Amino acid sequence: MNYAYRTHTCGELSKTSIGQTVKLSGWVHRKRDHGQLLFVDLRDHYGITQLVIENDQPFFDTLTHVRLESVITVEGKVIERTPETINKDLPTGEIEVKLSAAHVESEADPLPLQVNAERDLNENIRLRYRFLDLRRESLHKNIILRSQIIAALRRKMTERGFNEFQTPILTASSPEGARDYLVPSRVHPGKFYALPQAPQQFKQLLMVAGFDRYFQIAPCFRDEDARADRSPGEFYQLDMEMSFVTQDDVFAAIEPVLYEVFTEFSTKEVTKPPFVRIPYDEAMLKYGVDKPDLRNPIEICDATDVWRGSGFGIFNGIIDKGGIIRAIPAPGTAAQPRSFFDKMIAFAQEQGAKGLAYIVFDESGEAKGPIAKFLAPEKLAELRNNAGLKNGDSVFFSSGSVDEAAEIAGKVRIELGKQLNLIDPNVFKFCWIVDFPYFEWNKDDKKIEFSHNPFSMPQGGLEALQAAKGNTEKLLAMRAYQYDIVCNGVELSSGAIRNHRPEIMYEAFGICGYLPSEVDERFGGMIRAFKLGAPPHGGLAPGVDRMVMLIADEPNIREVIAFPMNQQAQDLLMGAPATATEKQLRELNIQLSPKALKALEEESTKGDSPSTAAA
Numbered sequence: 001m002n003y004a005y006r007t008h009t010c011g012e013l014s015k016t017s018i019g020q021t022v023k024l025s026g027w028v029h030r031k032r033d034h035g036q037l038l039f040v041d042l043r044d045h046y047g048i049t050q051l052v053i054e055n056d057q058p059f060f061d062t063l064t065h066v067r068l069e070s071v072i073t074v075e076g077k078v079i080e081r082t083p084e085t086i087n088k089d090l091p092t093g094e095i096e097v098k099l100s101a102a103h104v105e106s107e108a109d110p111l112p113l114q115v116n117a118e119r120d121l122n123e124n125i126r127l128r129y130r131f132l133d134l135r136r137e138s139l140h141k142n143i144i145l146r147s148q149i150i151a152a153l154r155r156k157m158t159e160r161g162f163n164e165f166q167t168p169i170l171t172a173s174s175p176e177g178a179r180d181y182l183v184p185s186r187v188h189p190g191k192f193y194a195l196p197q198a199p200q201q202f203k204q205l206l207m208v209a210g211f212d213r214y215f216q217i218a219p220c221f222r223d224e225d226a227r228a229d230r231s232p233g234e235f236y237q238l239d240m241e242m243s244f245v246t247q248d249d250v251f252a253a254i255e256p257v258l259y260e261v262f263t264e265f266s267t268k269e270v271t272k273p274p275f276v277r278i279p280y281d282e283a284m285l286k287y288g289v290d291k292p293d294l295r296n297p298i299e300i301c302d303a304t305d306v307w308r309g310s311g312f313g314i315f316n317g318i319i320d321k322g323g324i325i326r327a328i329p330a331p332g333t334a335a336q337p338r339s340f341f342d343k344m345i346a347f348a349q350e351q352g353a354k355g356l357a358y359i360v361f362d363e364s365g366e367a368k369g370p371i372a373k374f375l376a377p378e379k380l381a382e383l384r385n386n387a388g389l390k391n392g393d394s395v396f397f398s399s400g401s402v403d404e405a406a407e408i409a410g411k412v413r414i415e416l417g418k419q420l421n422l423i424d425p426n427v428f429k430f431c432w433i434v435d436f437p438y439f440e441w442n443k444d445d446k447k448i449e450f451s452h453n454p455f456s457m458p459q460g461g462l463e464a465l466q467a468a469k470g471n472t473e474k475l476l477a478m479r480a481y482q483y484d485i486v487c488n489g490v491e492l493s494s495g496a497i498r499n500h501r502p503e504i505m506y507e508a509f510g511i512c513g514y515l516p517s518e519v520d521e522r523f524g525g526m527i528r529a530f531k532l533g534a535p536p537h538g539g540l541a542p543g544v545d546r547m548v549m550l551i552a553d554e555p556n557i558r559e560v561i562a563f564p565m566n567q568q569a570q571d572l573l574m575g576a577p578a579t580a581t582e583k584q585l586r587e588l589n590i591q592l593s594p595k596a597l598k599a600l601e602e603e604s605t606k607g608d609s610p611s612t613a614a615a
Contacts, residue, residue, distance in 0.1 A: 005073055011047020015094050017078040022097060024049060025073040025105070027135065028066055029116050038064055039096075041116075042074065045140075050087070050096040051076070059102040069115055069135070071106040074099050128572040130563055142560045146548045149265055150217055153238050153544070156257045162215040162240060167202035169195060169219070179223035181233075189589040195221035198541060200455060201526055203241040204498055207537040208529040215240040217544060223569075229490055229546055231557050232569040237493070238547075241539035247481050247497055250538050251275070251432065254485070258492075258542065262428050265551050271430040275485070279435040288326070288410020290436075293489030294429040296417035299388070300409045303327035303397060306383045312374035315357075318399045326409035327387045330394040330416050334360045340419075344396060347415050353408045357397040359383075365391045414489070428487055428550065435459070436482040439475045439511070448475055449512050455526075456480040456496035457538075458508060465507045475511065485542060487550060495540020502530045 005025040013022065026044035033039075040051040040063060051074060053060050066072065076099035087093030112128075113121050115135045126133045133139055154164065173180045173194040180194040196202075198220050206214045218239040226232040242250060255273035262270045276294075283290050286299045303325045307315040315325055333340065341358055348356035359369045359380075367380050375383065387395055396416075398408035417423050438458045440451035458464055459479045468474035481497035499505055505527065509519045520527055548560040558564040565571050579600060585591065592600075 009046035010044040010049040013092050020078050023075045028070050049092045052096050053099050067108045069108040073103045075101040130573045142552050157215040162213040167199040181221045184588040197222050207243045208534045212243045226567045233565050236544040237541040239541040243535040243537045268426050270428045275430040277432040277434050284406050288406045291486045291491040295423045298413045301327050301386045310374045324405050326398045326405045328396045328412050329387050333394040334392045351411045360394045430487050433484040435479045438478040438480040456482045457499045462504045493540045493542035497538035500534040
């Protein structure tokens, strides 16, 4: 066979290939000019092969001057490297190809970023030239890893009887908790589609349609700000739904999938199913967050009763106003210098706390510190017992309302875990957070609203809703069959057993201020479906991007996405978002506001819009 570009890939040749005449194509990765000999590392998707060119070859000068990242096709004989030149770090490190022919397929311009070295680079440059960035070894491996993980997820879900279906991208707005991306309709002036925040309603309708087990590697779109573990604009999730299941059935279905994927693609120790289940209230007490990193052994405890009636006026005042005190143990820190405690206080203040009190128990067990004197011996003993404190430990205290004290305690716990090197980097620890509140209080609007997902089944069903109706305290105490799966402090997924009964939906939405007619208008498809025979069903949707981020051990989610946006939700490579032409706007019956026109004018003056940058 006559191969136009290659007989082998750049990661394929070995000692068994010695003596063969081969043809390779790829990018010029590195060059080393030794005068009489030129060495070129040729790279393709599969690896790197070293080429050797003697100076009597007619193409010697061409390859000497060709720029890095140019694409070339070469032909030559595979020869064995001398023992002292073997590169054990390369699969092809025992051989090299002595060239007899070479052709430049594509000459590269001077590079805006270095491809053949792993170093920190300006993010805007990386995103603007993402195709170059993707050639770098670490990022290239991450994207391949992502592909392999998605393939494994598909395989494992199919093996367990799940069918993959695609759900619409152009749909109606849904109350998922974030802002929608809206798409104007040309044929229906003044009306808009919404890109789905999640396939929530469609996957439930698939269950009503009788498909029993659904999954999809689903694209989701949310107009929200970027974070280290969240990409702005769009993300992907392993969306799944099951019929005739309880919460336990959903857990039993997904736990082996996650365990197998994490063990297949990582050498770290992974929690074996069944994963521990932690009620929401317990998580907020012990960890101060609803996505705890269980690698951190520190557990927060309530110290309100310990300080109640003590001589410390600040804590007493907080308790008298209905506030609480949380104790955060700091194991083995009694001998730490004063600067350690000062830094922890400064950290808490940066997080919004007014301060951070503490007590030190020295090696003899004596309590020391500015506020130790305010607790009687029996109260100190109670504190030590409740917080599990030993001689040589310290304990910090956060205070305020329930939410304020829990939040600060949670952040201090995380910081202590880092400062004291308590977190094992070689472990993946999974857990479920269960029994989330069904409702929450909107302080701004002073009303009850759904806390998580309006389509969740309330624990106790219709009877519980009717019994709590009109009583804010009882409503806020209600729990839902709602759950999150968490790994190493990262929330991978939210899920729920769904509310499949119309009468419960009307009652729940009514408590949140929706009339039945509004429910029919906003969720007509769901209501009609539920009135025509709906099975009990539930599911969840672990985030693919976050799973890959954890397995790849990357701190930022952009390192596992091929073409991510920047922090301002801009695609610097393709120039999105971009302006529309007057013709496009007229077709869509859209007129820009004075504010938008002014912003576009200012942007064009600066010359830093995404479309300008891409050009």
